[in-house]
Structures are given as C-alpha cells and as structure tokens.
Amino acid sequence: MIDGLKPYAEMKDSELCWLGDIPAHWRVKRAKAVLRRIDVRSSAGAEELLTVSSARGVVPRRTANVTMFQAESYAGHKLCWPGDLVINSLWAWGKGLGVSQHHGIVSTAYGVYRARDASGILPRYLHELVRSSPFHWELQVRSKGVWISRLQLTDESFLNAPLVVPPLDEQAAIVRFLDHADRRIRLAIAAKQKLIKLLEEQKQAIIHRAVTRGLDPDVCLKPSGVAWLGDVPAHxxxxxLGRLIKLTTGFPFKSDGFTHVDDDIRLMRGINVSPARLRWDNVVRWPMSERPNFREYELIPGDIVLGMDRPIIQRGIRLAVVKEVDVPSLLLQRVARIRVRGDLNAEFAALLLSGRNFASYLAPIFTGISVPHLSPEQIKAFRLALPRAEEQQKIVEDVTVRTGAIRSAIDRAEREIELLREYRTRLIADVVTGKLDVREAAARLPDEVESAEPARDEFTADEESDPIEVDDEAEIEGVAG
Structure with a gap:
C-alpha cells in the first residue's frame, strides 16, 4: 500500500515536538486562525441525538453503545452540522472528537467549531489530523485537571493549538489516499472477522454439545424441565447456579481517585472484560497503599468475571477467567466475580456460562431493554444440568483438546487484525504530518464506491462498549441531560 511512497524532497523544522519536520511549503497555524467556536441551540430538541465515539468520531446515538441516561428534553442543547468539528471537552485526551457528517444535537459540554471562510482547511483532512496519534499529544497537554478522568479541554486552549495545514489540493489528495487505504484495510479486517465468527461458532458447537450431553453419545436422556435446556443426561x-457459587459485585471506586501510576493496583472494569479474555489496554488504578482496605474485592487466578452491563456482545458473553497475569487487581462495580464451591468445577462453570445456554437464558431477560444490565439475582437464578465432579473434569479436558486448534486460529486472526489496525494508525500519522508524499499515489487511484464495502470494523463496537463506560467499541458518553 505504501510501495513507491517517498518523503517530500524539501522539509523544514515545524518547531513542534509532536510534529517534527514537515514539507517546506506546508504551514502551521493556530486553530483559531482557521476555526471559530459556534454555539447554536435547539429550540425544540427534536433533532437527532449524536454522540462522540473514541473509535468512530461523531455518530448517531442510536448506533452507539451509550449507557448514559437520556434527558427528558433536549431543548436548549447544542447543535452541530456536517463539517463541524465536535469535541467532548472531558474526553478530548481519549480521542473523543471528530468532524461530524450529521446534523443533530450534542451535549452542552461539547465544543463545536466551524471552519472560517477562506480558512484553507478541508473538514475531512481536519478530521484525520485531530484524531491522529501525533496530535493526541497536543490534546493531552492542553487538557487540564487534577485527575486524568477529569481533564478538560477548554475552548481557549484548543483554539490556541497549532494545526499543520497543507495546500488545499494536497489535503484533498491526502483524504483520497487515506480513504482508499482505510477501505482496503477494513476489507482485510472484515475477512478475518468473518473467519473468527465461523471459528467461534464451531467452538461453541463443541462446547454446547459437551456441557449439555456429556461425552457419551449413547447416554440415556431425561427432560430437564427448562425450555432452553432441553433433554439432558438422566444422571x-x-x-x-446460586447453590454452587459465591458471587461478589465490585466496589464503587470513585473515578476522581483513579491513578495511572504503574506501581498502583489495577481496577477490573467492565471495559476490561471481553469474551474469553481480559484486556488491559485501557487501565485505571487505585493507590497501592489502600489495597489492604479492599481485600474482599481482590481477584485471584481462577476467578470468573462477568461484565454485568451489556453482557452479550457480537463476540459472545463478556466472561473470562482470571489468570496470573491479571493479578493483582481489584473488582470495580458492574463486574461480577464468581467463585465456585461444592461440586462445581471452575473450568466447567466457565464453559457453561460462556455458551449458548446462558445466552438463551439471558435473551428474554433483556427483551425490550435499551441498556441490558444483569443483576446478581438473575445470575444466581440460572438453571443448569450438573454432572458429577469427575465427569465435569473429563468434559473440560476433552473440550480443551478439541478446541485447541480453533482457539489458536482465532488468536492468530485477532493478532493479524491488531497489526492491521496498528498499521492504519501509523499510516495516517505519517501522511497527515507530511512524512510521506501521497500526491502521485492519490492521482492514480481508481474511483471506488464506499457503500459496497463494510462501514466499519465489525468488532470495534464490541471493543468500544465492552467498557460500557466507553468494550464491544468504547463509546464516549456525552449526550446527557
């Protein structure tokens, strides 16, 4: 994709640490020279509700996994139009910004900016620049506050930020090239996601058969008395489930006490719980000195954790087993910790709760609910068919062997997706900051039809909302009353 791309022939020092050298004919301008703040309010609050996603920029709220409550009325809230830059002032440092393609209502806490007449900047180029990894540094240092979770980017601070501005024809070439590159990368990601989905279905079929029928194909069956469970082995x-587990929900740690000091203890949030794995790419911590006060909420290897907000996402149920690499960590609210007791094998329990039966149990509970939330009582009320302890262990061992190759293939595909996303991030950074000259490459590109291709990574939404505070894509929740 970058074959044949070369640096610009003549460069100059931008005198900005995050930008470095830029093409000699590019200019650096203050944001206030090309943008102006606008504040237009809705009279009736009838326009479409918009929100800012860390992964997708400004999107209709109905397409995003937003858990924040809706206001009774949106009259008096801010409006934006296509081409306006919208910034969540409290989450600018977390990529909570983008140029809107929609007209609608945004939070009163958002900043809305519009290009000045003859500003010399294209909205599409501006979108790529302000969301690029190099510009992230500028957003971080200009966002001020005592706690990182409360950092705020003021209008004045943003409008004083430097923007790198190429000539308009080069901005158009950059946008054209990046659109083409992004389209190809998304197609490659979509193909790998399709493979993962097929592999997950194959794995789930193996698990479902094993945890509902056992390993003996000739076993005598009996009616379970549970509609979604069907017939089960007679013995x-x-x-x-409540008879076999000890369930603990997390402590409501206050966000103004979060730290990002590596030596402090990690907090297990909903954002960290994905199907079959824990993700620590987005982590907050609590002072290690206070760890003894929260022993009740400390996780140990073998614990099962379950995201209680939106527990079912495209990839499956947001449930994982805690491993050695995940500790020490403390349990935050909206995450359940499950510890088995009695005759229940922990690995068998994890297979059971990550499978089709638990999903079938949850489905009617969440019907008609806009923000699915699972209560401890609902978890404990789940009915299951329990084999003897030795049979549970044999089932776990059999499933582990039969799904090993599938799990390896899924891990490999996920790693390839991660590398593609990293490549896209690096490519955008190099192009919008003038490290690569794409003018000739853009001129040679064929016209392409965007609607024929995937609109976005299928699993980005899961990853954003897995945090719910933001997993399956981290939505920055900003439309609030």
Whole structure:
C-alpha cells in the first residue's frame, strides 16, 4: 500500500515536538486562525441525538453503545452540522472528537467549531489530523485537571493549538489516499472477522454439545424441565447456579481517585472484560497503599468475571477467567466475580456460562431493554444440568483438546487484525504530518464506491462498549441531560 511512497524532497523544522519536520511549503497555524467556536441551540430538541465515539468520531446515538441516561428534553442543547468539528471537552485526551457528517444535537459540554471562510482547511483532512496519534499529544497537554478522568479541554486552549495545514489540493489528495487505504484495510479486517465468527461458532458447537450431553453419545436422556435446556443426561442434576457459587459485585471506586501510576493496583472494569479474555489496554488504578482496605474485592487466578452491563456482545458473553497475569487487581462495580464451591468445577462453570445456554437464558431477560444490565439475582437464578465432579473434569479436558486448534486460529486472526489496525494508525500519522508524499499515489487511484464495502470494523463496537463506560467499541458518553 505504501510501495513507491517517498518523503517530500524539501522539509523544514515545524518547531513542534509532536510534529517534527514537515514539507517546506506546508504551514502551521493556530486553530483559531482557521476555526471559530459556534454555539447554536435547539429550540425544540427534536433533532437527532449524536454522540462522540473514541473509535468512530461523531455518530448517531442510536448506533452507539451509550449507557448514559437520556434527558427528558433536549431543548436548549447544542447543535452541530456536517463539517463541524465536535469535541467532548472531558474526553478530548481519549480521542473523543471528530468532524461530524450529521446534523443533530450534542451535549452542552461539547465544543463545536466551524471552519472560517477562506480558512484553507478541508473538514475531512481536519478530521484525520485531530484524531491522529501525533496530535493526541497536543490534546493531552492542553487538557487540564487534577485527575486524568477529569481533564478538560477548554475552548481557549484548543483554539490556541497549532494545526499543520497543507495546500488545499494536497489535503484533498491526502483524504483520497487515506480513504482508499482505510477501505482496503477494513476489507482485510472484515475477512478475518468473518473467519473468527465461523471459528467461534464451531467452538461453541463443541462446547454446547459437551456441557449439555456429556461425552457419551449413547447416554440415556431425561427432560430437564427448562425450555432452553432441553433433554439432558438422566444422571445429571438440575440445579440453580446460586447453590454452587459465591458471587461478589465490585466496589464503587470513585473515578476522581483513579491513578495511572504503574506501581498502583489495577481496577477490573467492565471495559476490561471481553469474551474469553481480559484486556488491559485501557487501565485505571487505585493507590497501592489502600489495597489492604479492599481485600474482599481482590481477584485471584481462577476467578470468573462477568461484565454485568451489556453482557452479550457480537463476540459472545463478556466472561473470562482470571489468570496470573491479571493479578493483582481489584473488582470495580458492574463486574461480577464468581467463585465456585461444592461440586462445581471452575473450568466447567466457565464453559457453561460462556455458551449458548446462558445466552438463551439471558435473551428474554433483556427483551425490550435499551441498556441490558444483569443483576446478581438473575445470575444466581440460572438453571443448569450438573454432572458429577469427575465427569465435569473429563468434559473440560476433552473440550480443551478439541478446541485447541480453533482457539489458536482465532488468536492468530485477532493478532493479524491488531497489526492491521496498528498499521492504519501509523499510516495516517505519517501522511497527515507530511512524512510521506501521497500526491502521485492519490492521482492514480481508481474511483471506488464506499457503500459496497463494510462501514466499519465489525468488532470495534464490541471493543468500544465492552467498557460500557466507553468494550464491544468504547463509546464516549456525552449526550446527557
């Protein structure tokens, strides 16, 4: 994709640490020289609600995994139009900004900016620049506050930020090239996601058969008395999960006490719980000195954790087993910790709760609910068919062997997706800051039809909302009353 791309022939020092050298004919301008703040309010609050996604920029709220409550009325809230730059002032440092393609209502806490007449900047180029990884440094240092979770970017601070501005024809070439590159990368990601989905279905079929029928194909069956469970081996016991576990929900740690000091203890949030794995790419911590005060909420290897907000996402159920690499860590609210007791094998429990039966149990609970939330009582009320302890262990061992190659293939595909996303991030950074000259490459590109291709990474939404505070894509929740 970058074959044949070369640096510009003549460069100059931008005198900005995050920008470095830029093409000699490019200019650096203050944002206030090309943008102006606008503040237009809705009279009736009837326009479409918009929000800012860290992954997708400004999007209709109905397409985003936003858990924040809706106001009774949006009259008096801010409006934006296509081409306006919208910034969540409290999450600018977390990529909570973008140029809107929609007309609608945004939070009164957002900043809305519009290009000045004859500003010499294209909205599409501006979108790529302000969301690029180099410009992220500028947003971080200009966002002020005592706690990182409360850093705020004021209008004045942003409008004093430097923007690198190429000539208009080069901005158009940059946008054209990046659109083409992004389209190809998304197609490659979509193909790998399709493969992952097929592999997950194959894995789930193996697990479902094993945890509902056992390993003996000729076993005698009996009605379970549970509609979504069906017939089960006659010697298995029908029981409720609550009899077999100790369930603890997390402590409501206050966000103004969060730290980002590496030596402090990690907090296990909903954003960290994905299907079959824990993700620590977005982590907050609590002072290590206070760890003894929260022993009740400390996680140990073998614990099962379950995201209680939006527990079902495209990739499956947001449930994972805590491993050695995940500790020490403390449990935050809206995450459940499950510790088995009695005759229940922890690995068997993890297979059972990550499978189709638990999803079938949850489906009617969440019908008609805009923001699905699972309560401890609902978790404990789940009915299951329980084999004897030795049979549970054999099932776990059999499933581990039979799904090993599938899990390896999924891990490999996920790593390839991660590398593609990293490549896209680096490519955008190099192009919008003038490290690569794409003018000739853009001129040779064929016309392409965007609608024929995937609009976005399928699993970005999961990853954003897995945090719910932001997993499956981290939505920056900003439309609030």
């Amino acid at each position: 298995w016991e029908i029981t409720r």
